[in-house]
Amino acid sequence: MDIDPLGPLDPNFAAQFTRDMRRPPCQLYLISPLEVDGAFPDRLRRALDAGPVAAFQFRVKDVDQHVAAALAEPLQRICADADVAFIVNDSISLAKRLGADGVHLGQGDGDPREARDLLGPTAQVGVTCHDSRHLAMEAGEGGADYVAFGAFYPTTTKAVSHVAEPVLLSWWSTVFEIPCVAIGGITPANAAPLVAAGADFLAASNAVWGGDEAAAVRAFAEVMARPK
Numbered sequence: 001m002d003i004d005p006l007g008p009l010d011p012n013f014a015a016q017f018t019r020d021m022r023r024p025p026c027q028l029y030l031i032s033p034l035e036v037d038g039a040f041p042d043r044l045r046r047a048l049d050a051g052p053v054a055a056f057q058f059r060v061k062d063v064d065q066h067v068a069a070a071l072a073e074p075l076q077r078i079c080a081d082a083d084v085a086f087i088v089n090d091s092i093s094l095a096k097r098l099g100a101d102g103v104h105l106g107q108g109d110g111d112p113r114e115a116r117d118l119l120g121p122t123a124q125v126g127v128t129c130h131d132s133r134h135l136a137m138e139a140g141e142g143g144a145d146y147v148a149f150g151a152f153y154p155t156t157t158k159a160v161s162h163v164a165e166p167v168l169l170s171w172w173s174t175v176f177e178i179p180c181v182a183i184g185g186i187t188p189a190n191a192a193p194l195v196a197a198g199a200d201f202l203a204a205s206n207a208v209w210g211g212d213e214a215a216a217v218r219a220f221a222e223v224m225a226r227p228k
């Protein structure tokens with residue numbers, strides 16, 4: 001875990017936090033598995049048919065851009081048909097090539113200003129900010145449309161070097177209007193505290209694709225439903 005230059009958050013902040021009901025309800029942000037060929041397009045269609053999904057992030061590794069584009073195109077059509085934002089992980093150039101709805105940038109993947117210049121004013125630009133308020137504020141100043149915090153729980157999807165606490169979501173959503181995404185090991189069983197803490201989106205990958213994707217999307221929808 002890095003030391004945030006802003007210092008530690010007061011743990012009492014979370015105890016005093018009440019979710020602002022003027023913000024939209026928390027929504028699901030799906031992240032693809034690394035293998036998206038074969039039967040995966042059918043699985044994606046099934047997941048999107050099962051319940052509300054705000055965005056789908058196309059995340060493949062170690063393939064050249066021509067192969068990535070070929071894998072992405074059928075998934076992009078499925079998302080378009082379902083009115084789900086299609087976001088490309090890491091690569092501004094691939095997002096540009098595909099005419100994607102946006103791009104998600106890690107800390108080493110480029111500047112949100114560069115993404116905005118290349119992808120245009122309507123593109124959704126997200127930035128990984130780990131457990132750092134400082135990085136998130138920098139991303140917001142750079143024009144990011146959302147910031148992603150995590151990992152909140154242990155995850156097998158990628159190596160975890162940063163652990164975030166739910167109070168970070170509470171602080172962010174109190175101080176800033178830019179939406180925040182919670183990521184890292186999130187399942188329907190452990191998601192409720194993150195929704196209560198102020199997450200605008202829950203990012204999920206293995207929790208959906210590691211089993212019955214339709215059942216998982218329905219279970220997430222139940223957890224994220226705004227309290228009556």
